[in-house]
Amino acid sequence: MSKPMAVDNAVLAESAGAPGQPAKWRLGGALWLLGMPGVLAVVWALLPPLKANEALLPLPLWAVVLLSGLQTAVLLALAVAVGVWLAPRVGLRAPVVSSWLVGQPIGPALRVQSLPGIVGGVVGAAWLWVLSQVAPAALQPSDPASAMPLVVKLLYGGITEELLVRWGVMTLLLWLGWRVVQRGQGQPGKGLVAGAVLLSALLFALGHLPAAQALAGALTAPVVVFVLVGNTAFGLLAGWLYARHGLEAAILAHVLAHLLSSPLL
Template sequence: MAVDTAARADAAHAPAQPGKWRLGGTLWLLGMPGVVAVVWTLLPTLKANAALLPLAPEVVLLLSGLQTSALLALAVALGVWLAPRVGLQAPAVSAWLAGRPAGPALRAQLLPGIVGGVAGAAWLWVLSRLAPTALQPSDPASAMPLVVKLLYGGITEELMVRWGVMTLLLWLGWRLLQRGQGRPGKGLVAAAVLLSAVLFAVGHLPAAQALAGVLTVPVVAFVLVGNTVFGLVAGWLFARQGLEAAIIAHVLAHWLSSPLL
């Protein structure tokens, strides 16, 4: 009886958590501007190649947007369902939705996120100096707009790769190797960070192929190494600080590096 009373007392004093539907819907809406931005940039290219398309460019654009939106929804749902089980969180968003001040949770992530963003910007600058000729756009105007990098790269990618994929990888390792008992070990967390960073890098290969025309060994190595390094930074921030820290770092890295590239 005493144990039950203590447990009820602890539950009464535990911070309120937002419902899964509210958290999922909020995170999905947070990632949707990035989806709209990246899909919208495809329209000129689709119209220029309209004769090669099986459908009207606007229809292809709509289908592409729906597909990306569905993938975002799946990633968000995985994170919402699995993250609490393995100790991952979006503390500022969760606090806000639960009616608690989001400021303390956000401030705790701000400095790590800024440090990660500055380091990421420096890394992007280094990569720009080492990039293979095939990955350097002949027309600077054809480069990805900054707004797409900030919204899709900085927010949507973090929701899909870190919140969705990394959470799933950590949960799978935790279930298989720890039988779902206790907190995931440091080795499992490190493995999830690494694997999600590699998958994050692999996801950039189609864009590299579109730019380079062919995936040569130097191009593949450059894309994989360059993106994996930043993926490690973002994954570590997510694991140690929270999702918002990874988003801050990713957005800041693109924003700070943009004038230097």
């Protein structure tokens, strides 16, 4: 596992206006806005099933929808804040967004992100296709029209999930390991980076179990193994891209994995 990207002393000192680095509130606001279309897409996708079961809801439909959206928006804000505050300390970055916010050309940062992100997207799409061929029958929707819309997969899965899991959770895990093991000195070692990638990938996979239960009706052993193995594998890929190249590489890979695999599933 490669070390995170090199960071300069100004970033490690966490100065809000360090040369080449946007102020924390600007970066946080930009990343939160980047993830909000995914939140809105999920809320939009929930409307039909909620409407169909409106009589069973404990609150009026509008209140359930509003609270659902607010909950996810707040979780996104917390994850973004964690990443904005801790990522520079452990050498993790969002280079493209940061360059754009400080008025620097985004081309150099984008070029560094593009090839790894595209390769990761192709690998991810192939993995999703393989998973579709071996998925338990319980996880295959009887009505194709009930499948998650592609726009939700692209916006929420590809962008919002990366902000929540990689930018938020993985950054926090790496920072905690760095503080405990290395006393906050130097750059995190390869083992710490690998551990953060693995743990965040496992949490990413566990986060898919409720949706699997809703689709399958019960979390049988084949369903649990399939969900954990399938999502952990992609989480490892996305986590490595984030650690080695930056957040945008992981986002690009996640978006492309869904986009390229969609016609094959």
